[in-house]
Amino acid sequence: MDSLSSLLDGFGTALSPVNLLWAAVGVLLGTAIGVLPGIGPAMAVALLLPVTYGLDPTAAFIMFAGIYYGGMFGGSTTSILLNTPGETAAVVAAMEGHPMARSGRGAQALAAAAIGHFAGGMIGTCLLVFLAPTVADLAVDIGAPDYFAIMVLAFIAVTSVLGSSRIRGFASLLIGLTIGLVGLDQMTGQQRLTFGSLQLADGIDVVIVAVGLFAIGEALWVALHLRRRPDEPIPVGRPWLGKAELRRTWKPWLRGPAIGFPFGAIPAGGAEIPTFLSYVTEKRLSKHRDEFGKGAIEGVAGPESAASASAAGTLVSMLTLGLPTTAVAAVMLAAFQQYGIQPGPLLFEREPDLVWGLIASLFIAMVMLLVLNLPLAPVWAKLLRIPRPYLYAGILFFAAVGAYAVGGEPLDLVILLIIGLLGLLMRRYGLPVLPAVIGVILGPGAEQQLRRALQISDGSMSGLVDTPFSVTVYVVIALILCWPLAKRLVPGRVR
Amino acid sequence: MTDSHADTNTDTANNTANKTDTGTGLRAFLRGRSELGVCALLLAIGVLVLTDALTMDTDFAQRGPVGPRTVPIVVGVALLVVAVLLAVDVLRGGKGEAEGGEDIDLAAPGDWRTVLLLAGVFLANAFLIDPLGFPISGALLFWGSAYALGSRAFHRDPLIAAVLSTVTFFVFDRLLAVPLPGGPLMEVL
Structure with a gap:
């Protein structure tokens, strides 16, 4: 098998001591961030973007992948012990995991979640190994109209599938597109929205926008409504599973990826829908249906496995098509752009070392995470006691470091604060943040592809739909626009 | 606004x-x-x-x-x-749902004083970072933010802020090759 030998090469890259070190840094940071309230993996990757300026891209992405997967592991610890999930992917884990912890079975819940993540991540990453090259091959000769179609798909998907209000999603997307317009037009050098300022002519760096919206916006929003007495986490011992529990969990662990992976790969918005679908499935199939809602272990095992598998699925569309379906994927895409690398079908040809090193490191990260999380869960849980002023002061501190590192410009810090206040406003009024970030990251590229496509067709709109691929994508977009019927399957926003 | x-x-x-x-x-x-x-x-x-x-x-x-x-x-x-x-x-009565979270208590009224304080501290850092250097302005940023958020440990907070800021400076500036301004303090050292 071709992809197997590439994967072996990838292990050669990933197992080098330096890259192993970065993978370890990534999973440690990721788990800590997942456990810490208030910080999600997207914020973490955004904050770390400037750290990687001096790193080579392979090391940077190995670290980011560790953070992504680690955040999922850590996130379920929080929702099981605190019942207040920070990441959307962990909402379902709280539904069964927290009752288990309250009735003294927290250790089993943590074990079911950690092994679920491991199983889901492993199966998902295997699927990634075999599917990604195939998808890349199928899409290898896509041109400007196809790229434009994919980006429109990303815009529509992120505004229509996520969140509770489409109109607010679109408002957020348009804000992002506007920020993306600031600067010199890439094709003609025309100044747009710069108001004569030289610094704005360079455009607003994606890092500033991502850090402003994810980190500053979140910290200020929490500061506005800070819970004065944080919930006490339930103390818990070392995670373990008895034989009876293993008998109940192994099937959900294996079923999870079947639901999670495809949902991660299609632009349906990450882990929220698949974890819930997995929960419903496990409830229907369980012999202990009466236990659901009071702490059924299947309800932890299945959804957690689905969540990790969906992360792997997300990477398929991110790496092969350059299509980000979650916030983390969007920020990782921005990181690729920083390095001047365009994720897409050609990535596997042009940067085989990077891609396969990254994929191999996912397997390594998964093993590291299992080792870190099974015996050490009680240690991680101690992070939940961090004084909140330090936590959010720290977020502001590192956001300032990151934004300043972009260009050494104090003005960037002012822009960062303004975007942060915008993020606060968006959270206050229910405008989702992700569409804005996707708008900033993909907007300029989408405009360029649109203009290129119309240049080829000499201005005729048919130039946008003259390939089978782009037609297929537009059909998918039409389907998504009719999606609200299916969305009723998902319960009202739990957050 | x-x-x-x-x-x-x-x-x-x-x-x-x-x-x-x-x-x-x-x-x-x-x-x-x-x-x-x-x-x-x-x-x-x-x-x-x-x-x-x-x-x-x-x-x-x-x-x-x-x-x-x-x-x-x-x-x-x-x-x-x-x-x-x-x-x-x-x-028509539509309403954007305010975002929830682990440390967020939506039932409590909005505490704009804290937000304004934080914004002020952050802005001060933007203006002080070049003249004072990152180790000092960063420490002020951390301490000021922690103070705004309600921390009142007057012995511990400045110490944590100073250590965090100095360590961050060395890790970024020296280890990771991401330049930060040292300011007068680093010229003395």
Whole structure:
């Protein structure tokens, strides 16, 4: 098998001591961030973007992948012990995991979640190994109209599938597109929205926008409504599973990826829908249906496995098509752009070392995470006691470091604060943040592809739909626009 | 933006109380509808984008049939449309759900004093980072933010801030090759 030998090469890259070190840094940071309230993996990757300026891209992405997967592991610890999930992917884990912890079975819940993540991540990453090259091959000769179609798909998907209000999603997307317009037009050098300022002519760096919206916006929003007495986490011992529990969990662990992976790969918005679908499935199939809602272990095992598998699925569309379906994927895409690398079908040809090193490191990260999380869960849980002023002061501190590192410009810090206040406003009024970030990251590229496509067709709109691929994508977009019927399957926003 | 801020303190409680007739006329109408401020903001951005696009010089060397004005015009018009649609939604009783989270207590009234303090501390850092250097301005940023957020450990907080800031400076500036300004302190050392 071709992809197997590439994967072996990838292990050669990933197992080098330096890259192993970065993978370890990534999973440690990721788990800590997942456990810490208030910080999600997207914020973490955004904050770390400037750290990687001096790193080579392979090391940077190995670290980011560790953070992504680690955040999922850590996130379920929080929702099981605190019942207040920070990441959307962990909402379902709280539904069964927290009752288990309250009735003294927290250790089993943590074990079911950690092994679920491991199983889901492993199966998902295997699927990634075999599917990604195939998808890349199928899409290898896509041109400007196809790229434009994919980006429109990303815009529509992120505004229509996520969140509770489409109109607010679109408002957020348009804000992002506007920020993306600031600067010199890439094709003609025309100044747009710069108001004569030289610094704005360079455009607003994606890092500033991502850090402003994810980190500053979140910290200020929490500061506005800070819970004065944080919930006490339930103390818990070392995670373990008895034989009876293993008998109940192994099937959900294996079923999870079947639901999670495809949902991660299609632009349906990450882990929220698949974890819930997995929960419903496990409830229907369980012999202990009466236990659901009071702490059924299947309800932890299945959804957690689905969540990790969906992360792997997300990477398929991110790496092969350059299509980000979650916030983390969007920020990782921005990181690729920083390095001047365009994720897409050609990535596997042009940067085989990077891609396969990254994929191999996912397997390594998964093993590291299992080792870190099974015996050490009680240690991680101690992070939940961090004084909140330090936590959010720290977020502001590192956001300032990151934004300043972009260009050494104090003005960037002012822009960062303004975007942060915008993020606060968006959270206050229910405008989702992700569409804005996707708008900033993909907007300029989408405009360029649109203009290129119309240049080829000499201005005729048919130039946008003259390939089978782009037609297929537009059909998918039409389907998504009719999606609200299916969305009723998902319960009202739990957050 | 500022006028929408003014009434947010009261409107969280007001939403649940389902708008009892406390005020009169326009004020009563706007109460609980501060989201209209978002519409106004979108409208303003839309006008700004359109103005910028329409006043653009047209003598640029254009390649292809679509110039640098087309996309801004589309985005600007879309902003106006969304602003109107959102206003309609709000007037019909639609409401953006405020985002929840682990440390967020939405039942509590908004604490704008803390937010303003944090913004002030952050802005101070932006102006102090070049003259004082990162180790000092960063420490002030951390301590100031922790203070604004309610930490009152006057022995521990400055110490943590100083250590964090100095360690970060060395890790970024020396280890990761991400330059930060050392300021007078680092010149002495």
